[in-house]
Amino acid sequence: MSNIAITDAGPSTSAKPFLTRLAGGFVSRLVIIVPYLWLLFFFFIPFIIVFKISLSQSAIAMPPYTPVLDFRDGISGFFSGFRELSFDNYVWLTQDALYFKAYVTSVIIAAISTVLTLLVGFPIAYGMARAPATIRPTLLMLVILPFWTSFLIRVYAWIGILKPEGLLNQLLLSLHIINQPLIILNTYTAIFIGIVYSYLPFMVLPLYSSLEKMDYSLIEAAKDLGCPPTAAFWKITFPLSLPGVIAGCLLVFIPAVGEFVIPDLLGGSQTLMIGKTLWNEFFANRDWPVSSAVAVILLLLLIVPIMLFQQAQARAQEQDK
Amino acid sequence: MKSLGSIRRDFAPWNDPNAKPYIQFENVTKKFGDFTAVNNLSLTIFEREFFALLGASGCGKSTLLRMLAGFEEPTAGRILLDGQDLRGIPPYRRPVNMMFQSYALFPHMSVEKNIAFGLKQEGMPAPDIEKRVAEMLKLVKLEQFAKRKPHQLSGGQRQRVALARSVAKRPKVLLLDEPLGALDKKLREETQFELMDLQQELGLTFVVVTHDQEEAMTTADRIAIVDRGEVMQVATPAEVYEAPSSRFVAHFVGNVNMFEGKVAERAANTTRITGATGAQIVVENSTDTKAGSDIVFAIRPEKIKVTSKKPADAVNALEGEVYDVAYLGDMTVYHIRLDDGQIIRASALNAARVTEDPLTWNDRAWVSFRPDAGVVLTR
């Protein structure tokens, strides 16, 4: 008789994924649960807390808000807290023209920056994709390298370039292209430059990834059938690169709406963006409930793009398989 | 003594009523959602057999192999190995090893370490592992490649490492998934015989999955023709080729001509068939067919003789015109359009270098064959 050890690996249904069956419930559950719990506690629950705080009132206390829905006063205290909940902060925000303007401006700035980044990034990605195969890894490394260096540092470097006594003005003045220094720093233009510059790798990489996968013989076939180059681009290249375009745009737009460092360092006090507003509300005014409400509204604004991003990721994962 | 085909087979446990089945598929069904990959399939494999599962892509043969290895569990039915039900036993506890189609060599380990992997898992002491690995390397003639990594080997060498790795543990059963698929023709032929030698030497039971007829015919003791999750016929290569049990099998392996008609007359062993246009042939027939019923006679091209003049003493001789002819070097293939419109494929070995009165396109020709040159099909 052969010596096969019979084990109790549990009911063998084909419905359960293969590894789950074999790995045994315990290991599989551990693999899923550990990151799940971490994210649930450190990512998801905080949002709930933000929402809860946004419903309470600012107070001169540490922490600087009235405790709502706390268990410190027992169960009765918990329920009495409900009565103190109010959407006052939200009402105040929507009535204040400043905040409304900040949201709208942020979305517009982010949208314009995204388009600019696309316009700048596409030729670069395209050029990289058409480069000889031996150079491509080097080019890829060169695109990624700035990303490894500090974001803050690179934005800071632009201050030195864009300010009235800065290097750009020095160059233009010495070449007599202009007579007076251009005021770029502390304007929206500087923000555009800053966002395009900082987020360029985020646009170039997904674009490059899409374009590289494209089979150039499609373009050659089009040319062979009499299609002029520009038409070939719009009819063939661009549609095929669309997944990369969408991914890149979302990767730039969504964080740009809530961007803080760039508007703060390059935009100055004349520019209005919601990331700065939230920061000021929190650190300068110490009004935590209002900051929370600002954050909640910002999140609601971005929910749809974020979900679009998830979908794009899921689709890309399916395609890779 | 007479036997089907041209080789005598001494090893035939399937004909021995006392032989115990080694691997048994009992009414095995496997569904993936709505799709039925294997449909109520039953199969018996004997110890020391070289068994081939032959079929087109998607027919379920790989699924059968994976169920035997333990990577899938049957939705219904059971699989027995040496009398023991394998249900619930994970692949790492079955005395079965598999050689993968893609070889699946561990890229970060050397040839030695790849072969030793399975031995380490079962806790073999290090000196024994060394000895066994050396043995395996000698078996597949890769001794000087021991320290190389898989990417430093050619396709044929990688295949041999995969083979060595899969037999290192001396499994009772070795499963091979399209083992010769990635090799070029010459290498494939060499390796076919090496595989057969290896199997004999080690005394293992081989179950091979392949879509290559030649491979199955050359290497296997018995072949199971699989189509859409069902077994169409299980028999020796000779039986599959010379006595196919159905139209499907007849068409699947090699080339075949089908004569369709009605039974004109039945004698003791033979039947006269009248074709649609009245042409008559006499065939050997042991099935029970009534006069007037439909009947199909299947005959292989090489059993048909092509001549320019009517052969004198042929029982079956039909006239026609050379529709197409192809000279392949070792043989010549004729397509003859008979006067009743049917096109017959016939082939002849070029046993002589020079032919008298060779045929060419549009020549009149005669095809002739013996009554026992084909089989009557009932399915």
Add this chain to the structure above:
Amino acid sequence: MNATWSRFNVTSVVLGFAFLYLPIVLLIVFSFNESKLVTVWGGFSTKWYVSLFHNQGLMDATWVTARVGVISATVATVLGTLAALTLTRYTRFRGRILFSGMVFAPLVMPEVITGLSLLLLFVAIGLDRGFFTVTLAHITLTMCFVAVVVQSRLVSFDRSLEEAAMDLGATPVKTFFQITLPVIAPAIVSGWMLAFTLSLDDLVIASFTSGPGATTLPMKIYSQVRLGVTPEINAACTILIAVVAVGVVIASIANKRREVQRQLDEQAAQRG
């Protein structure tokens, strides 16, 4: 794509990279500026590098940042790998959509939101802000990036390697550690490096979640930038850039050499 590199393509790539690297180059150049001004060249000098090492505040911040970076990157790599495994191997479990959302959302979420929410969490559970909270925050953020990197490697991973290992007698756990992990190791290392960089670089989340005694380098640099700059900052930045550049270049070269060696090996094998 084939390699017909037109003039337009070359120009766009060259201009693009020039745009990308110009500020960095200027930063490095002016770190050697004799003058205190950031925009007027006063001669070559390394004095800012010297004063940098005497700047206790910056040195402390660097040490904090390094520790936070290493610890958070390591934990994030483990968690991110687990998350990647979950996403690719387990296709049906309760709450999968929520999990998937939680893994991908931080990639694009504005940092002000993440920072604020984490701070409020720490306050709610009564955790004092400092080294520990910054590290926790960074782990949460960077593990998602690690997950994406490892996941894309896992998706293209050849499962038959795992099946072969199990067929030869290895349990699933052993298979993971002896076969899967070594093969996807480069992706895991990339993930670690990515997590480390993100931690090193982060200003907003660190500002929200850090506390006294745990000032990170970006926080320090930011505060000095607001007050008024000396090229000491340039010097610090240059060193940072140099360290990273050297690391990336070494990794690149090592990778390339391995590729070339691999190709040579394969060619040699073909010849038998």
